[in-house]
Amino acid sequence: MKPYEEKRAKLKNGEKIYFRVRKGGEHPLVLIHGNMVSSENLDVLMSALSDDFTVYAVDLRGFGRSSYEQPIESIRDFSEDLRLLTRALKLKRFSIMGWSLGGNVAMRYALDYPDDVHRLILLAPGSAKGFPMRKKRLGIFPTKQFLKSKQEVESAVRKVARIQKKNRRKLAKWILKKGLYTHRTPNDARMTKYIDAFLSQRNLADVNYALTTFNLTDQYNGVVEGTNEIHKLNKPVLILHGEDDKVVPPVVSSDNRAFIGENAQVETFKDAGHALHFDHDETIAKRHHTFLLDKKE
Numbered sequence: 001m002k003p004y005e006e007k008r009a010k011l012k013n014g015e016k017i018y019f020r021v022r023k024g025g026e027h028p029l030v031l032i033h034g035n036m037v038s039s040e041n042l043d044v045l046m047s048a049l050s051d052d053f054t055v056y057a058v059d060l061r062g063f064g065r066s067s068y069e070q071p072i073e074s075i076r077d078f079s080e081d082l083r084l085l086t087r088a089l090k091l092k093r094f095s096i097m098g099w100s101l102g103g104n105v106a107m108r109y110a111l112d113y114p115d116d117v118h119r120l121i122l123l124a125p126g127s128a129k130g131f132p133m134r135k136k137r138l139g140i141f142p143t144k145q146f147l148k149s150k151q152e153v154e155s156a157v158r159k160v161a162r163i164q165k166k167n168r169r170k171l172a173k174w175i176l177k178k179g180l181y182t183h184r185t186p187n188d189a190r191m192t193k194y195i196d197a198f199l200s201q202r203n204l205a206d207v208n209y210a211l212t213t214f215n216l217t218d219q220y221n222g223v224v225e226g227t228n229e230i231h232k233l234n235k236p237v238l239i240l241h242g243e244d245d246k247v248v249p250p251v252v253s254s255d256n257r258a259f260i261g262e263n264a265q266v267e268t269f270k271d272a273g274h275a276l277h278f279d280h281d282e283t284i285a286k287r288h289h290t291f292l293l294d295k296k297e
């Protein structure tokens with residue numbers, strides 16, 4: 001693994017954001033993790049990325065080693081934290097890779113601060129239409145109705161939140177292997193770190209509700225009307241997705257491509273799940289290099 005520095009920045013809003021820096025060339029690249037993980041889960045990709053990049057891997061508010069002083073209410077809260085952090089680091093123009101939830105944060109940031117962003121890579125991203133949760137009959141069978149209140153969402157995720165709060169490591173490992181690491185299995189030492197990252201989350205219900213009310217499209221998502229902003233995302237966007245993703249279906253990336261328009265392209269990978277950057281770290285790292293630096297294969 002390539003060496004990196006661990007740092008923490010106190011933002012103007014009072015939050016303390018932890019991040020890792022892997023020094024490299026003149027091209028800054030910010031990595032944003034997904035839900036139920038942290039920047040820890042981007043370690044293999046961070047090491048595999050070209051030395052042309054100086055890489056910043058951030059723990060979002062309420063994840064990993066970052067603080068959670070003020071509860072988040074929307075995906076924009078994460079984006080605003082990132083804005084404060086990049087200003088503190090004096091990053092003026094950079095690329096962003098957002099994985100899963102991080103893809104939603106990346107889209108929000110690029111729309112709000114287009115002058116900051118060079119290019120975007122969305123890795124198994126959440127939908128631009130959001131991720132409304134369906135009500136379940138008998139607690140098992142999904143219905144056509146959606147959860148519309150924060151209280152309903154909190155109730156729906158309470159079992160997982162209890163696993164995190166009570167530090168249930170065996171159950172955490174089962175969730176990670178079932179949902180994320182379905183192809184290539186992390187070794188024991190790395191899995192221990194990934195379990196620690198899962199258990200460190202303090203904002204599960206808040207995040208899931210924020211995803212429910214996130215909608216950049218011109219359509220109703222079952223909970224909220226869209227803001228019709230996504231067509232304004234005029235940066236080159238590369239969307240990468242594993243064909244066997246059990247968390248975010250690959251069709252979501254196809255839909256995102258349609259929502260964004262001609263600036264976006266989609267590539268899918270065989271023998272890859274939700275953590276495709278772990279399943280195929282060297283290949284994914286190479287696509288970062290060729291796309292972000294606009295180089296030919």
